[in-house]
Amino acid sequence: MKRILCLALAGLALLALASCAAGGESVEVWRAVSPYYLEGGSAVRSETVRVDAGLSAIDAAVEAFNTGTDRPELRRALPEGVDVLGWTLDGGALTLAVSPGYASLAGRARTVADCCITLTFCAIEGVESVSVHALGAALSSSMTPDGFVLEPQAA
Amino acid sequence: MTAAPEAKKRRRLTQRVQFRLVLAFLALIIALLALLNSYPVAASRDIVFSEKESSLLEQAGVLAASLAALDTLSGDGAAQVVQLLGLTGWERVMVTDAAGLVLYDTGTPSAEGRYALFAETARALGSERVFYSRFSGGAFRSSAAMPIARDGATIGSVYLSEVDSGQAEIILAFRDRLFAVSVVALAAAIALTLVFTLRLTRRITRLSEAVRTVREGNYAQRVAVEGGDELSELYADFNSMTETLQKTEEQRRRFVSDASHELKTPLASIRLLADSILGSEDIDPATAREFIQDISDETERLQRTTEKLLDLSRRDDGARGERKAVDLGRAAEATLRRLAPLAGKSGVDLRCDCAPGCLISAPEDDVYQIVFNLAENAVKYNVPGGSVDVSVRAEGGRVLLAVEDTGIGIPPEDLPNIFSRFYRVDKARSRERGGSGLGLSIVHDAVAALGGEIRVEPGEERGTRFTVSFPALDGKGAAK
Numbered sequence: 124m125k126r127i128l129c130l131a132l133a134g135l136a137l138l139a140l141a142s143c144a145a146g147g148e149s150v151e152v153w154r155a156v157s158p159y160y161l162e163g164g165s166a167v168r169s170e171t172v173r174v175d176a177g178l179s180a181i182d183a184a185v186e187a188f189n190t191g192t193d194r195p196e197l198r199r200a201l202p203e204g205v206d207v208l209g210w211t212l213d214g215g216a217l218t219l220a221v222s223p224g225y226a227s228l229a230g231r232a233r234t235v236a237d238c239c240i241t242l243t244f245c246a247i248e249g250v251e252s253v254s255v256h257a258l259g260a261a262l263s264s265s266m267t268p269d270g271f272v273l274e275p276q277a278a
Numbered sequence: 279m280t281a282a283p284e285a286k287k288r289r290r291l292t293q294r295v296q297f298r299l300v301l302a303f304l305a306l307i308i309a310l311l312a313l314l315n316s317y318p319v320a321a322s323r324d325i326v327f328s329e330k331e332s333s334l335l336e337q338a339g340v341l342a343a344s345l346a347a348l349d350t351l352s353g354d355g356a357a358q359v360v361q362l363l364g365l366t367g368w369e370r371v372m373v374t375d376a377a378g379l380v381l382y383d384t385g386t387p388s389a390e391g392r393y394a395l396f397a398e399t400a401r402a403l404g405s406e407r408v409f410y411s412r413f414s415g416g417a418f419r420s421s422a423a424m425p426i427a428r429d430g431a432t433i434g435s436v437y438l439s440e441v442d443s444g445q446a447e448i449i450l451a452f453r454d455r456l457f458a459v460s461v462v463a464l465a466a467a468i469a470l471t472l473v474f475t476l477r478l479t480r481r482i483t484r485l486s487e488a489v490r491t492v493r494e495g496n497y498a499q500r501v502a503v504e505g506g507d508e509l510s511e512l513y514a515d516f517n518s519m520t521e522t523l524q525k526t527e528e529q530r531r532r533f534v535s536d537a538s539h540e541l542k543t544p545l546a547s548i549r550l551l552a553d554s555i556l557g558s559e560d561i562d563p564a565t566a567r568e569f570i571q572d573i574s575d576e577t578e579r580l581q582r583t584t585e586k587l588l589d590l591s592r593r594d595d596g597a598r599g600e601r602k603a604v605d606l607g608r609a610a611e612a613t614l615r616r617l618a619p620l621a622g623k624s625g626v627d628l629r630c631d632c633a634p635g636c637l638i639s640a641p642e643d644d645v646y647q648i649v650f651n652l653a654e655n656a657v658k659y660n661v662p663g664g665s666v667d668v669s670v671r672a673e674g675g676r677v678l679l680a681v682e683d684t685g686i687g688i689p690p691e692d693l694p695n696i697f698s699r700f701y702r703v704d705k706a707r708s709r710e711r712g713g714s715g716l717g718l719s720i721v722h723d724a725v726a727a728l729g730g731e732i733r734v735e736p737g738e739e740r741g742t743r744f745t746v747s748f749p750a751l752d753g754k755g756a757a758k
Binding site: 156158161162163164165166167229230231233234235237238269270271272273274275 | 377389394395403437
């Protein structure tokens with residue numbers, strides 16, 4: 124009986140350690156829905172990503188946005204090699220510096236990337252609009268969540 | 279005797295046959311009604327879905343082709359085309375450019391100037407034709423999207439949506455009506471099932487009660503047979519069984535009574551004679567000797583009766599002697615030689631016409647019993663100057679033994695009973711001639727045990743003729 128009790132306590136201790144190790148900050152990041160899973164609803168969807176604690180909200184969002192996803196129905200909004208590199212906040216206007224490859228995005232892919240960036244970063248307190256720059260040139264300006272309609276009923 | 283009714287009282291509802299039958303019927307009926315309620319509605323919905331798909335995609339295709347023909351894809355141009363095509367009956371018509379920017383939208387509020395990220399527009403911009411439809415909230419909600427393609431490139435998309443409550447109402451009304459009919463049908467089915475199962479279980483209960491009555495010893499119990507179903511057949515079988523039981527019981531009682539009587543009569547005589555000897559002090563030796571001779575005769579009769587009863591009892595228990603090949607002709611001749619003194623004393627001519635080589639498979643003692651009893655009866659119940667003809671012959675794979683006498687004969691009404699135990703045609707004469715009423719019973723049982731048959735019929739002129747047929751045995755010892 125004592126042996127079982129000891130094993131149970133050891134298991135609990137391991138669980139506690141594991142939960143401490145998994146500690147961090149949760150950030151809601153918007154992703155593109157993989158074409159195979161586009162069955163009604165929206166072409167973008169959010170997921171929660173955990174990043175290191177101690178980062179500012181925007182840095183945490185940048186780190187989370189740049190990471191990939193394990194969920195098969197979602198994919199990263201930016202293509203491989205294109206990342207958010209930096210940011211500046213002026214009042215409520217957030218300017219994101221991105222890799223030059225962003226400029227090559229066009230059509231629906233560009234709209235999806237803009238939408239995911241806007242919805243992810245405008246969710247941060249104090250951010251009202253998002254602009255995207257690459258090599259100092261503005262690629263998208265002052266985007267807000269109102270500029271996107273995710274579902275027919277939401278229009 | 280009271281255990282069964284108590285058990286009946288203790289039986290729970292779920293243990294009753296009626297409950298189980300009702301449950302099974304109800305499960306079946308409910309399953310059928312569920313199918314009846316769901317399948318037609320689902321099939322109707324599928325038909326409407328198919329119709330919507332065809333209609334929406336066709337309209338979207340026309341709109342996309344018309345927009346592709348414009349020099350520039352713009353909101354105004356799209357509005358004109360929609361007006362021109364008369365696409366005003368749709369819930370929503372939306373046109374986007376290649377990036378998903380809404381150029382034209384009839385939705386409320388309008389999404390013009392915003393980017394549409396619906397799954398439909400996203401897939402249409404990926405050059406797919408898209409159709410979705412669902413039935414919810416009392417309406418068919420359908421949407422279709424299609425790319426606007428020019429020179430092999432997608433320059434935008436069209437999106438059409440429709441909410442159709444008219445067809446939905448028809449299907450819902452149909453569903454409600456089906457449901458109402460189903461409720462009525464279910465109620466009728468429950469009522470019919472209850473009536474039907476009650477009738478069925480009542481019949482089973484009647485039979486069960488009759489079985490209990492028989493178990494308590496009332497073999498006269500019968501159940502009225504109605505109809506021609508399996509239960510009626512069971513009733514008829516039950517009646518037949520109780521009839522057999524009743525007959526057997528009557529035979530058993532009669533046998534006990536007859537046996538007691540047969541044993542009591544000689545015993546009474548013996549006692550009377552013994553008392554006479556003991557009560558007469560000056561009885562002369564000749565009279566005493568005569569009385570003692572009578573006692574001896576009665577004792578012999580008692581012995582014969584008990585031996586025959588024991589023989590019948592052994593046969594009833596299935597005791598069989600060892601079978602061997604027996605030449606029936608020779609056995610008959612040997613048996614008749616033993617009867618010759620009795621025949622001579624009775625003035626009866628005993629004749630034998632026995633063919634040689636008529637082999638049968640039987641215990642020798644049984645063959646002797648059969649021939650002896652038949653021939654002895656033929657001599658005993660004959661008339662002085664009469665004759666007994668015994669013949670043995672082979673015929674068609676059988677060996678036939680015939681014993682015919684010229685005696686007093688057997689009345690036709692007695693013929694069916696002569697093989698019953700203690701049955702006598704003429705009781706007084708039979709006892710007088712030393713008959714026990716068991717000889718023909720022994721013959722009958724022995725013949726049956728050997729796979730044979732016995733037939734009795736009046737003689738050609740008078741008397742009686744017994745014919746016994748046995749399976750013949752070939753020379754190698756196998757029955758033919």
